[in-house]
Amino acid sequence: MIIVTATITAKPGKRNEIISKSNDLIKSTRLEPGCINYNLYASTENEDALVMVEQWENKEVLDTHMQTDHFKAFGVAIGDILAEDLGIDIYSAEKV
Structure with a gap:
């Protein structure tokens, strides 16, 4: 399993619009x-x-997700109300 965090920073006052x-x-x-x-x-x-x-x-299903219409549409929909680029981090869920 993998874990992904996507940090989203809205322009001031736009957080609820992103939600x-x-x-x-x-x-x-x-x-x-x-x-x-x-x-x-x-x-x-x-x-x-x-x-x-x-x-x-796994990473393959994540890659498939990033090609879906709903994922792409979300990126377009919030593009103008982001204060900065998304911060994406991907982690293995295996214990180290």
Whole structure:
């Protein structure tokens, strides 16, 4: 299993718009084969910061997810309201 964190920083006052635009993405992604978990969380310290925490069976299903229409549409929908590029980190869920 792999874990992905996608840090999303909204322009000031745009966090709720990103949350709203994420609803279709989250709903559709949770139905994808290989998706174990897919949730959006709001920072308690920065009112413009969000993080998407994802769990996938493997890198191949994640790669497939990133080619879906709903994933691409979300990226387009929030492009103008991001304060900075998404921060994507991918981790192995195996114990070290």
